[in-house]
Amino acid sequence: MALSLGKILDRFFRGWCLGRARLDAPLTPGQIAWARRFITVRTFPDAGDKPLVILCPWRSDGDGSHTAEDVEFWDSFVARWNGRVRFWQFGRIGQGAVQGCEYYHLVSSRSERSRKTAALVNEAVGFVGVESGASRAAETLARPSLVLPGAGPGAAAESGTKLDAYLEGLLR
Secondary structure, three states, X not given: OOOOHHHHHHHHHOOEOOOOOOOOOOOOHHHHHHHHHXXXXXXXXXXXXXXXXXXXXXEEOOOOOEEXXXXXXXXXXXXXXXXXXXXXXXXXOOOOOOOOOOEEEEEOOOOOEHHHHHHHHHHOOEEXXXXXXXXXXXXXXXXXXXXXXXXXXXXXXXXXHHHHHHHHHHHO
16 A cells, blocks of 8 residues: 555654645544534634634744734734634744634644644634645635735735735625
8 A cells, every 4th residue: 555745744743734744635524523622612602603714823934933924913903803703823832822812722833733733724714824734724625715925024914905805705
């Protein structure tokens, strides 16, 4: 039986997120059920039927340091949309929390489980943020995504109009 490179890496690293690795098999019913339970337990009672959007606002440099997009921009973006959608922030431990998110899924880079991240992304209506394991999961699962180009402070602010139009489109 021949194994794909993705399966070999997944077995070796036991599912850790591996940069550009993509899902090479569909999510199982058990993984989908796990994600639904995980989200249900962590959803605020007053969230109602607001759709869930995954937010990944921070970029991680190759040397492990983190360069943030403009934090004030993200705080005001979430505040502006909180009445209509709920945000779960994905990222790594040590990255700042964007104010107003319903849940913060911040993990260490070595323990991030790519299949669990993908299962959570699968349950969201969309993804907003920088290129990351979560953005690649959203792409693979054909979830609507707005991946912001560029790095460094101010890159997100330049895309502010696109972000608003993207969320308006998700809610139609």
